[in-house]
Amino acid sequence: MKNVQSSEQSKQGHVAEEFSAVDLGAPFQVILHNCVEVQLDKTEKIVSYKIPDLDGLLRTVVMSRILHPRKLNGPDIKFIRKAISLKQKDLAGKIGISPEHLSRCEGGDMPLAPSTEKLLRVYMLKTAWKLNKLLNRLEDVEDKIEGLGEKRAELEDALDRLFDEIPSGALHLAEDELAFHFVHLPSSAAETEGRWDCDESKAAA
Amino acid sequence: MAAQKNFAVETSYINEWAGVVGCSLSVPVHVSEQMRRQGFDLCDVHHVLSIGEVIDSDMIDHCGLWVVCGETLDGDVMETTLRVVANEYEVELINIARVRRR
Numbered sequence: 001m002k003n004v005q006s007s008e009q010s011k012q013g014h015v016a017e018e019f020s021a022v023d024l025g026a027p028f029q030v031i032l033h034n035c036v037e038v039q040l041d042k043t044e045k046i047v048s049y050k051i052p053d054l055d056g057l058l059r060t061v062v063m064s065r066i067l068h069p070r071k072l073n074g075p076d077i078k079f080i081r082k083a084i085s086l087k088q089k090d091l092a093g094k095i096g097i098s099p100e101h102l103s104r105c106e107g108g109d110m111p112l113a114p115s116t117e118k119l120l121r122v123y124m125l126k127t128a129w130k131l132n133k134l135l136n137r138l139e140d141v142e143d144k145i146e147g148l149g150e151k152r153a154e155l156e157d158a159l160d161r162l163f164d165e166i167p168s169g170a171l172h173l174a175e176d177e178l179a180f181h182f183v184h185l186p187s188s189a190a191e192t193e194g195r196w197d198c199d200e201s202k203a204a205a
Numbered sequence: 206m207a208a209q210k211n212f213a214v215e216t217s218y219i220n221e222w223a224g225v226v227g228c229s230l231s232v233p234v235h236v237s238e239q240m241r242r243q244g245f246d247l248c249d250v251h252h253v254l255s256i257g258e259v260i261d262s263d264m265i266d267h268c269g270l271w272v273v274c275g276e277t278l279d280g281d282v283m284e285t286t287l288r289v290v291a292n293e294y295e296v297e298l299i300n301i302a303r304v305r306r307r
Binding site: 052 | 223224225227229230231232233234237240247248249251255256278
């Protein structure tokens with residue numbers, strides 16, 4: 001809740017121009033732009049804040065970190081696992097390591113091997129996008145629709161290759177703190193609700 | 206022995222609320238500080254709301270005043286009190302307590 005600058009005034013409070021969402025518990029900065037409503041007291045101190053679409057925000061933050069090339073360190077792994085509600089033993093099973101091994105990686109005692117990290121990124125991405133459920137449903141009905149099985153396999157293959165280009169270990173030693181900036185886009189005619197988007201322009205700045 | 210109250214409707218509502226796009230969460234500063242003191246974060250809160258159970262329900266200012274209890278992914282048991290504006294999908298955290306440490 002640091003770095004709050006109030007700007008636009010609304011009926012219920014002020015919409016913060018920039019809000020650092022430290023309560024998410026992310027080991028990197030998560031900065032929300034023009035979407036968090038804050039209530040201030042007479043001395044301009046924050047009394048409360050309101051985040052729109054917490055579930056969507058957590059999934060978007062996870063996807064942004066997963067797609068970032070920097071090697072995932074222990075706190076990163078723990079945060080993204082918790083943000084998408086996965087138990088340590090469940091994630092460990094999905095990426096073929098023991099819960100004890102994953103626990104050591106999350107604690108920073110040992111790095112995740114590059115091949116395991118790739119598996120983890122793919123699995124986390126599918127989970128954050130809720131693609132696992134979709135792919136399972138497609139598998140259930142692919143006998144009934146011609147060509148669906150091939151399309152599903154193509155999609156799975158593309159997802160598996162998504163992280164082939166990430167240079168393993170190349171960004172190991174980067175020490176600057178990562179910062180991700182997000183905006184909450186208002187609903188359009190095609191959508192009933194708004195959605196989160198990572199603001200690359202602010203990240204670059 | 207008094208019959209245990211069943212808050213199945215409230216439990217379904219809050220579990221689904223946690224996974225629905227567009228639902229907003231209000232966090233007073235004192236709850237934010239409570240969270241940090243107890244080693245919780247909003248990921249823990251989100252998880253407990255999505256799998257927890259409503260164990261008490263009352264009214265406050267024409268809104269629901271619910272207590273949700275559930276286990277975090279780290280194995281702690283969290284009890285959180287909420288003010289719920291059901292028809293607007295708004296939830297405000299009123300209090301957070303750790304009732305059992307892993």
